Amino acid sequence: MDLKAKDEKFMDLALKLAEERKGLTHPNPTVGAVIEKNGEILGIGVHKKAGSPHAEREAIADALKRGKDIKGATMYITLEPCCHYGRTPPCTDAIIDNRIKRVVVSTLDPNPLVSGKGVEILKENGIDVEIGILEDKAKKLNEDFFIYIKEKRPFINLKSAESLDGKIATRTGHSKWITGLEARKYAHLLRKHASAVMIGVNTAIRDNPELTVRYVETEKQPIRVLIDKYLMTPLDYKIFNDKARTVVFTSDRADRKKLKILEDKDNIKIVILPLNRGKFNIEDILQQLYKMDIVHILVEGGRGLFTEFFRKGLYDKLSLFIAPKILGEDGLDIVGALGINNVYEAPLFRIEDIKKLGEDIFLELYPKQKGVKKDG
16 A cells, blocks of 8 residues: 555544544534554544544544554644644644654644644654645535634525425425425434524524434534524524523514513523614624634524525525425525526535435535625
8 A cells, every 4th residue: 555545544534533523522623633553553533522632632542541652653633733722732742742753634724823833843843744635525524614713704504495496385384394304314413513503583483493403413402593683482482492502683672571581591692783774784693603602503594594694695505405395386485585687696506415315305515606795
């Protein structure tokens, strides 16, 4: 096996280890590490959650616990090792102190506190460093973290279940269930990967969703985010239960009695924002969530919220579940009016993945062209 093939083999293992913690480490990235010498795996590690040891230190501890000599070994890391003090000490120090000979890094860390500096410190201490092995996979693994750091806002994944003709509900508002069980299970995996799940008031009232992860195992629940400017959502609805934390964005026009009741609940956070022509500025909401260390938002509806994100060009990914059903012209569209005058202005997407889930189809799409921004 040549060196490149060997590097790809062990980096692929590190990426698979990291994938198992996807969504559970926010606001930190998900990272995996493998220590290898002469073809033998000496230790493996992952970053389990914010505040816990990083993957590099976990891999070193694992190897030492096994009684392995890691002097002169190669370490494979899915993201550049940190070189500053945060909740944990620098990983570069641990690598140097344990006399690792070679470090293979899949991608550099976008965080200005680290970016390129971790690699330089290792090189200055005589460690051979290789960068860019399976880089595309590593960047996709932490696509949300990269957006969060670079653009100082959460990663926005618009998720919808719809019919073949693009309807998310019938003319009466009935929408449970457009898709089948396998699609719903996969949707819960997307929730697990997110820091928060967002809906608007109409979806809350129509569907009474709980917005928790139930069909797949998880160690945490995403924060539920409700946009409800007048607090019209009934207080006995599931979004206010104690199964998860909920952030409610409302205005000074909200129902005062409801506001007082919700403010007294430990798992509810109320954020009051100004209205502009009867609407919230979606950028204000995103900035508030960014300050709360929300890395990744899964937007689950509804139509008004989707329309606003499309008008502003604020989306990083589209996750669509399509059922082999037709609901007709009088059904509720996934998106409202965007003011597009010709097809060249339309948002354009690249299909990254297609899955068949039971009788339904899942599409993972990324924007190629976000279209003309409509602020009206």
